Amino acid sequence: MAHIAHNPDARPDYKTTVELGAVLPQTAEVRDGHLYIGGLDTVALAQEYGTALYVMDETHIRTQLRNFLEWTRYHWKDVDVAFAGKAFLCRAMCQLVAEEGCYLDVASGGELACALAAGFPPEHILAHGNNKTIRELTEAIDAGVGRIVVDSFEELARVNALATERAQSQAVLIRVTPGIVADTHAYIQTGGEDSKFGFGLANGLALRAITEALELDGIELVGLHMHIGSQIFALNSYAKAIEVIVHFMDTVRTETGFTVAELDTGGGLGIAYGVPDEPATIKQFGKVIVDDIKEHCEQHGLPVPHIIVEPGRSVAANAGVTLYTVGTIKRIPEVRTYVAVDGGMTDNIRTALYDAHYEAVIANRADAPRDSIVTVAGKHCESGDIVLIDAPIQTPVLGDVLCVFGTGAYCQSMASNYNKQVRPAVVFVRDGAARLVVRRETYEDLMRCDVG
Numbered sequence: 261m262a263h264i265a266h267n268p269d270a271r272p273d274y275k276t277t278v279e280l281g282a283v284l285p286q287t288a289e290v291r292d293g294h295l296y297i298g299g300l301d302t303v304a305l306a307q308e309y310g311t312a313l314y315v316m317d318e319t320h321i322r323t324q325l326r327n328f329l330e331w332t333r334y335h336w337k338d339v340d341v342a343f344a345g346k347a348f349l350c351r352a353m354c355q356l357v358a359e360e361g362c363y364l365d366v367a368s369g370g371e372l373a374c375a376l377a378a379g380f381p382p383e384h385i386l387a388h389g390n391n392k393t394i395r396e397l398t399e400a401i402d403a404g405v406g407r408i409v410v411d412s413f414e415e416l417a418r419v420n421a422l423a424t425e426r427a428q429s430q431a432v433l434i435r436v437t438p439g440i441v442a443d444t445h446a447y448i449q450t451g452g453e454d455s456k457f458g459f460g461l462a463n464g465l466a467l468r469a470i471t472e473a474l475e476l477d478g479i480e481l482v483g484l485h486m487h488i489g490s491q492i493f494a495l496n497s498y499a500k501a502i503e504v505i506v507h508f509m510d511t512v513r514t515e516t517g518f519t520v521a522e523l524d525t526g527g528g529l530g531i532a533y534g535v536p537d538e539p540a541t542i543k544q545f546g547k548v549i550v551d552d553i554k555e556h557c558e559q560h561g562l563p564v565p566h567i568i569v570e571p572g573r574s575v576a577a578n579a580g581v582t583l584y585t586v587g588t589i590k591r592i593p594e595v596r597t598y599v600a601v602d603g604g605m606t607d608n609i610r611t612a613l614y615d616a617h618y619e620a621v622i623a624n625r626a627d628a629p630r631d632s633i634v635t636v637a638g639k640h641c642e643s644g645d646i647v648l649i650d651a652p653i654q655t656p657v658l659g660d661v662l663c664v665f666g667t668g669a670y671c672q673s674m675a676s677n678y679n680k681q682v683r684p685a686v687v688f689v690r691d692g693a694a695r696l697v698v699r700r701e702t703y704e705d706l707m708r709c710d711v712g
């Protein structure tokens with residue numbers, strides 16, 4: 261059996277819900293002891309839609325997207341914000357992103373199909389992935405996506421062949437790895453030289469890719485893309501990467517005569533999962549990204565390119581919560597108290613995958629202090645099926661609605677059917693109204709692909 265490390269610093273923190281600050285969805289409030297989001301009682305939502313349930317604060321998502329647009333364009337008008345669909349995607353989310361005037365980054369044929377089904381304008385879609393299949397490339401080109409972000413020499417040749425067959429030229433960005441190791445979990449660092457993503461700058465592969473791209477009739481090279489990692493708190497990681505990439509843009513111009521017209525700096529801005537977390541603000545992020553690009557371009561005598569940023573987590577994570585029902589409470593003397601809920605690693609794999617940390621409250625006693633330390637376990641057949649380790653919550657009682665915060669990104673999109681668990685519904689809440697945007701799966705859904 262796996263050993264779950266104790267957190268020796270774990271103490272009841274006696275905070276009530278409202279004291280959790282930036283961890284909460286922006287419209288979270290406590291009324292008559294219940295947690296409300298979007299003007300709605302989460303306990304009533306749990307009753308109506310069942311648990312486990314993802315609840316997304318629509319106002320929060322829209323505000324984040326607007327903040328990204330405002331605080332990047334504040335420094336340079338020619339900026340677009342592409343929501344990274346891998347963080348959270350369904351048709352309603354695509355529509356919301358389009359309504360806010362943002363672009364969309366997709367990382368698979370499935371994400372592209374979802375965007376197209378939602379009526380998302382294809383010219384505002386960027387297609388990502390380090391090993392897009394021929395089918396995915398064909399679908400992207402036939403849909404007319406705005407950009408394919410090319411990740412390998414093989415892909416450059418494939419895009420060229422597909423576009424040439426159609427007597428077209430496909431607009432592409434070349435993904436480069438600036439050699440900056442962002443200060444974050446190793447699994448979500450992507451900008452170092454040793455990465456499965458993109459072309460390295462230092463080893464000359466990026467320059468070679470650009471030189472090749474410029475020679476291909478089916479390729480319209482527009483610019484460069486980088487993404488240095490996720491859950492980044494230190495904005496100087498971006499500053500360093502931008503310095504390196506703009507220097508490279510100068511080299512590209514000298515060596516090939518090509519002027520980079522578009523620079524996509526990826527996503528990665530960190531968020532507060534825990535009360536002590538103090539991520540940079542969107543305003544600070546916008547200033548570092550855009551001002552630094554402008555400044556370095558001026559130094560190198562380069563025109564400032566069209567800039568794209570691709571936030572995912574920082575748009576959706578704190579907008580979302582997961583509601584569970586407490587099913588069993590196992591108090592193991594001198595070991596720990598396990599509170600088991602009706603979900604777990606199937607709706608939130610991040611604790612098992614990255615040792616992620618979350619804050620939680622009992623939604624039906626949200627004004628009470630968090631006076632117990634518990635480990636919240638899922639219902640699946642793995643000892644590592646844990647949502648929270650040694651975390652403060654209000655003393656739990658069977659049947660309580662447990663609300664875990666910060667689950668709006670990389671939870672639903674990473675959900676699985678392990679143990680043939682049906683995946684939860686997603687409800688968007690706003691101004692006192694709820695709309696079901698993804699229904700809970702049924703047992704029939706679990707077998708819909710079984711043909712034997």
Ligand SMILES: Cc1ncc(COP(=O)(O)O)c(C=O)c1O
Nearest residue numbers: 344487490527528570571572573
């Ligand atoms: C290419 C690319 N862009 C954007 C993102 C979004 O990152 P985040 O959710 O950390 O903002 C990712 C995440 O992995 C990514 O791979």
